[in-house]
Amino acid sequence: MDATITAAVLNTAPGPLRLEELRLDEPTDREVRVRVAAAGICHSDLHEIDGTFPTQTPIVLGHEAAGVVEAVGSAVTGFRPGDHVVSCLSVFCGECRYCTNGQLVLCTKRGDLSHRRPRPRLRNAAGQAVRPTAGIGAFATSMLVHENALVGVPADIPPATASILGCAVTTGLGAVLRTAAVRPGQDVVVLGAGGIGLAAVQGARLAGAARIIAVDIHAAKLDAARHCGATAGVDARHVDPVAAVRELTDGGADHVLEAVGTSRTVMQALEMLRPGGTATVIGMVPGGRPVEIQGTDFFLQEKRLQGSFMGSNQFKVDIPRYIELNRQGRLMLDELVTHTVTLETINEGVAILAAGEATRVVTVLDAA
Structure with missing residues (x-):
């Protein structure tokens, strides 16, 4: 069954993010529904909010997130409910010429995985489709993503720290x-x-x-x-x-x-x-x-x-390695998060990032 979630929606660009209740479709095939615990605010999000980069609205932004799996589609084999995961926007098909050559960030079928499905992932109160950025849409209480946009992480990593692995650190x-x-x-x-x-x-x-x-x-x-x-x-x-x-x-x-x-x-x-x-x-x-x-x-x-x-990444390999480097004391992660906000105060986080003083601003939704 579909679920009701709360999301920060960009309805006009430039413009603020506004909290709305949305309907999130149920997982199909290789999709995974994730309860979002934390989501970093990236400069790419800021550029869509302030109109520097054109975007199609309405949209739920956010792509680097940490959370817990809530449900999985019938063809998912790598994740199960309760798993802790991190999302990365370089979702890959695993079959095109770039994927088979190890250049996952250049995947030519990413759009097919993110957007082509029988029904919209997200719908607003008017029944209008709301686009999740990069097929992720992390500025929400839950998100629905392809399994190739996720990597499993240990449960003891703080969500704010884990979230930045999905973009800032990996990039x-x-x-x-x-x-x-x-x-x-x-x-x-x-x-x-x-x-x-x-x-x-x-x-x-x-x-x-x-x-x-x-x-x-x-x-x-x-x-x-x-x-x-x-x-x-x-x-x-x-x-x-x-x-x-x-x-x-x-x-x-x-x-x-x-x-x-x-x-x-x-x-x-x-x-x-x-x-x-x-x-x-x-x-x-x-x-x-x-x-x-x-x-x-x-x-x-x-x-x-x-x-x-995205750092020419192979994130399903890279992120576990970065976690191990952090555990060894050779890679600092906690220190990169300088500000945290809530979903209700996410526009304040956007303003902090725009001011140029922050290293990374993270929206914390759930202590997981």
């Missing part, structure tokens, strides 16, 4: 360890010391980077980056960050991870590289915002510019 660590494949002894710069940036700093530390330089405009975030393993911090409010990085690295870094998402910071990332270096763009640069680059950076200096979607 930042994966960008360093999977996409950029940083090697021991290399110099790494991370532009932006939010949740993803701090995860990237830790990834560089785990990879054995020699110098790890964090760049941000907030002193508190630079302090947090040093706590996570950065060897130096550059306050871009007061100095030219490109000149500062070049001085600290004797001419340029081997890798620059861009975790801000603006055309300007992508260009700065290229300028911070040594010849032969690689800039990896993690941040979501809005569509229609061109990035101007110098051709000589490529054919004379062999610099490389690449993107990283």
